[in-house]
Amino acid sequence: MLITRFYSIFVPLNTQLMSALIKSSLARKVVMALSGLFLVFFLGQHFVINVTSVIAPDTFNSWSHFMGYNPLVQYVLQPILILGVIVHFVMGFMLELQNRAARGGVKYASYKGSANASWISRNMLISGAVVLAFLGLHFYDFWFPEMTYKYFGDNPENATRYLEETVHKFEPIWRTVLYIISFVLLALHLLHGFASSFQTMGVNNKYSSAIKTFTKVYAIAIPLGFILIAIYHHLNPITH
Amino acid sequence: MKLNLKIWRQKDATSKGQMVEYPLKGIEEDMSFLEMLDVLNEQLINKGEEPIEFDHDCREGICGTCSMQINGQPHGPDRLITVCQLHMRSFNDGDTIVIEPFRAKAFPVIKDLIVDRSAFDRIQQAGGFVSVNTSGNTLDANAIPIGKDIADTAFNSATCIGCGACVAACKNASAMLFTSAKVSQFALLPQGQVEATERVQNMVRQMDIEGFGNCTNTGACEVECPKGISLENIARMNKEYYKASLKG
Numbered sequence: 305m306l307i308t309r310f311y312s313i314f315v316p317l318n319t320q321l322m323s324a325l326i327k328s329s330l331a332r333k334v335v336m337a338l339s340g341l342f343l344v345f346f347l348g349q350h351f352v353i354n355v356t357s358v359i360a361p362d363t364f365n366s367w368s369h370f371m372g373y374n375p376l377v378q379y380v381l382q383p384i385l386i387l388g389v390i391v392h393f394v395m396g397f398m399l400e401l402q403n404r405a406a407r408g409g410v411k412y413a414s415y416k417g418s419a420n421a422s423w424i425s426r427n428m429l430i431s432g433a434v435v436l437a438f439l440g441l442h443f444y445d446f447w448f449p450e451m452t453y454k455y456f457g458d459n460p461e462n463a464t465r466y467l468e469e470t471v472h473k474f475e476p477i478w479r480t481v482l483y484i485i486s487f488v489l490l491a492l493h494l495l496h497g498f499a500s501s502f503q504t505m506g507v508n509n510k511y512s513s514a515i516k517t518f519t520k521v522y523a524i525a526i527p528l529g530f531i532l533i534a535i536y537h538h539l540n541p542i543t544h
Numbered sequence: 545m546k547l548n549l550k551i552w553r554q555k556d557a558t559s560k561g562q563m564v565e566y567p568l569k570g571i572e573e574d575m576s577f578l579e580m581l582d583v584l585n586e587q588l589i590n591k592g593e594e595p596i597e598f599d600h601d602c603r604e605g606i607c608g609t610c611s612m613q614i615n616g617q618p619h620g621p622d623r624l625i626t627v628c629q630l631h632m633r634s635f636n637d638g639d640t641i642v643i644e645p646f647r648a649k650a651f652p653v654i655k656d657l658i659v660d661r662s663a664f665d666r667i668q669q670a671g672g673f674v675s676v677n678t679s680g681n682t683l684d685a686n687a688i689p690i691g692k693d694i695a696d697t698a699f700n701s702a703t704c705i706g707c708g709a710c711v712a713a714c715k716n717a718s719a720m721l722f723t724s725a726k727v728s729q730f731a732l733l734p735q736g737q738v739e740a741t742e743r744v745q746n747m748v749r750q751m752d753i754e755g756f757g758n759c760t761n762t763g764a765c766e767v768e769c770p771k772g773i774s775l776e777n778i779a780r781m782n783k784e785y786y787k788a789s790l791k792g
Contacts, residue, residue: 412613
């Protein structure tokens, strides 16, 4: 009885939401905003762990080990995170294609976009593409080796290996520079995207200026923090 | 003033258009932009050439028919005005001025600088109204007390003249500022509550059907709007839409 009632409410609601998602521009924007907010939240959590690599190496090792071997993190949160990235990227790309089509076949002979909107807000695709390319490098650097270590071959659990592996990655200057450039672009992406997601969610009220200030500080402080950590590890290699 | 005009010429909706150059002399800086085009057209007619077609009605800044992109901006470089209120003193002697119709898939060019903005009419018809009993027992709208703040906000939304500058300015050709202003003016008032759920859903659906793009919150629309319609309207429409979607 309860199950029937659940289905009678949930299934039509779900179908309705799914159909709205495909058809409605506003629903697609919500997906962009919510997946973006989720990724912003994840970024903060990632940053907190990375900070410990500088100020408390043992904590960094134990937290990294926890994240790497906790089943909830590995089998639930990690797939959700990857799905979040994919949804944000695919939806962003789809919206961009639709937006270009909406402009029509003939382009303006003269179009002064800078007169009424910031470069950052007009070029989210560029900053987003750089961040996505960076994710490719980041996965190549950390995620694939980690998956290989854990799930392929007979490697023992070692809760003290993480810091050295991380610091080692920042020895080449080219990688450190690529990380810095990517984080600058990430900061630009967040400067528009973070505050923008609240506007999309319908929040434009007396709290909006506080939200805007918070998002701007976050958008600059977190990527800057990542940059400083990368530079710190580049300048302080672990030698035996 | 001496000017070099580059103007979009297109014979009809199906023909391919092109930019054509027109050197123009003897323009006074106190002329409005449309008066400058009148001077050019007079010269073209005297030469036996086809005059440049452009939309204009009130020439008082409220009809919103002018639909021109001037030097890369809707209604030209000045703020909070339509083309009839743009004066030649905003330009310099010897300037090249590029004049094009608003560009959007949903605003097809009819001829030269005239675009078909009937997509806006269809969005409005989809829900931009309140049903009022006109059987003789109609209530006076003033009989319902409304706070001044709310009345002012609703009135500000209602000042949208549907000119399409928001669509023209938006890199995505999104019509969300227009649609949200029309949703807001009713959503804020008690008279608009009865049809609130269907209104926002129907108007957004029509907006999508017309082929306008998606808002990416660049804010270009708000900057270029001749009536200063604020982005708050878009946030309000989004909220109304989510509320309506959850109600079903």
